[in-house]
Amino acid sequence: MATLNATLSLTSSDATSDRLSVTVTDALTTTNPAINIARASVTTTGANNIIQPNTDGQTYYVYIKHTGLDAAGSAVTTTLAVEKTGDVVFAKLAPGEFTFFPCGGASHGIQLEASAATIVAEYGYWTKG
16 A cells, blocks of 8 residues: 545636635545556547546546647647546646646546647546555
8 A cells, every 4th residue: 555645726816806825734644546647649539549548446646737738849728628438528737737636436437538630648647445
């Protein structure tokens, strides 16, 4: 077993009428399999871009970032869809945006799909221990 320390901090002085300042931290116990930070050149066919395989009832902690680049290193402005395997979109990331979430407990995996051309995505996943 290993520990993955996660921290989320949301702050703003002008997003709402009140000042926003929220920070939460958790120590997540993980085990194998795990993919530390990796990169993939994501195409417009989600089934070709599976980054976390179908689960066997386990829970995974998943990190995904839209790098804002294509495979040649040129800037892109298109969105990156985050999908359950089977093409069910549940999140869209613009260049520079990222997400971290727990998933699993069912038989779905996670796949990525570029809205156009290719997008380099950074990702990782860790199995809940």
